[in-house]
Amino acid sequence: MRKKVIRIAGSRKPKKEFRYEKTNIEWADFTLNLWWGCTKVSDGCDNCYAEKGAKFRFKKYPIWGLGTPRRKISGSFDKLKNLQDEAAAKRVIYRVFVGSMMDIFEKSMDLIDNKGKRLQQTTGELRDKLFTNISGGKYENLMFMFLTKRPSNINKMIPDEWKINPPVNVFFGTSPVSKATAFNFIEHLLKVKGKKFLSVEPLLERISLWPWLKDNLIDFVIVGGESGGERRPFDSEWGRVIMDECAASNTPFFMKQIDKVKSIPYELRIRERPVAVYGCAATNCGAVNDVSYQALNPKPKK
Numbered sequence: 001m002r003k004k005v006i007r008i009a010g011s012r013k014p015k016k017e018f019r020y021e022k023t024n025i026e027w028a029d030f031t032l033n034l035w036w037g038c039t040k041v042s043d044g045c046d047n048c049y050a051e052k053g054a055k056f057r058f059k060k061y062p063i064w065g066l067g068t069p070r071r072k073i074s075g076s077f078d079k080l081k082n083l084q085d086e087a088a089a090k091r092v093i094y095r096v097f098v099g100s101m102m103d104i105f106e107k108s109m110d111l112i113d114n115k116g117k118r119l120q121q122t123t124g125e126l127r128d129k130l131f132t133n134i135s136g137g138k139y140e141n142l143m144f145m146f147l148t149k150r151p152s153n154i155n156k157m158i159p160d161e162w163k164i165n166p167p168v169n170v171f172f173g174t175s176p177v178s179k180a181t182a183f184n185f186i187e188h189l190l191k192v193k194g195k196k197f198l199s200v201e202p203l204l205e206r207i208s209l210w211p212w213l214k215d216n217l218i219d220f221v222i223v224g225g226e227s228g229g230e231r232r233p234f235d236s237e238w239g240r241v242i243m244d245e246c247a248a249s250n251t252p253f254f255m256k257q258i259d260k261v262k263s264i265p266y267e268l269r270i271r272e273r274p275v276a277v278y279g280c281a282a283t284n285c286g287a288v289n290d291v292s293y294q295a296l297n298p299k300p301k302k
């Protein structure tokens with residue numbers, strides 16, 4: 001993972017440096033996790049990389065499953081403040097993917113620190129703090145992409161005012177991976193107000209999103225197959241079906257990967273992202289850092 005160092009202004013040799021991680025999730029600019037740990041809830045979780053990483057790193061303090069606490073990730077709010085300051089200085093908007101090692105809409109759980117000590121705080125309190133900060137306009141240059149496999153919890157956990165007037169810099173997303181999860185997850189997501197996206201990965205069978213895309217109910221779609229040693233098969237045709245439906249409904253489509261071993265077929269090399277324009281007071285910018293993926297990965301000459 002690439003690391004970036006921000007030097008605190010005001011001294012040539014700063015005593016203090018803040019480090020944060022650029023994300024390797026290509027459809028976002030940065031990743032944010034307030035805690036680490038979760039419980040599996042769908043077929044899409046079977047090979048959860050966050051669980052594998054946690055089992056490897058925290059053998060002494062289990063953080064997966066219903067009966068365990070979650071591990072607080074310290075410095076998350078400092079990271080956000082620094083990202084906001086940097087984005088404001090550059091007059092851009094960063095896309096922040098929330099929840100690669102956790103599910104922000106999991107029910108509230110106890111927390112431990114990195115030495116296994118029980119903390120007074122809960123995950124629900126961290127989530128509320130983040131939402132309060134967003135409501136208070138602290139992150140005008142950050143576009144939050146909240147991804148959950150528990151879309152039925154969103155309306156129970158967001159602030160009441162978001163149910164009427166959701167913040168302009170928030171997207172709510174869920175991860176259907178099959179026909180069954182598509183109908184279940186998307187129907188719950190549609191009960192939420194505001195901008196919505198689908199991260200359809202790992203896609204496990206051919207599905208159609210047309211029932212929702214045809215009426216422009218979804219603002220952004222990501223598709224990908226599974227990676228890693230236990231990856232399940234992915235057929236490029238499944239990706240083409242959704243890509244065509246997105247084109248027909250004018251919905252941004254982002255093809256993430258086949259399996260990280262095979263390259264993406266040329267015609268599927270589409271990486272669109274929603275344009276981050278929301279007229280924020282600080283920047284009035286229309287930050288677009290999209291690239292033409294096909295242009296960067298041209299078709300090989302015969």
Ligand code: SF4
Pocket residue numbers: 037038039040041042044045048049050051100101102103149
């Ligand atoms: S919801 Fe996400 S983080 Fe939680 S177990 Fe499933 S894949 Fe892993």
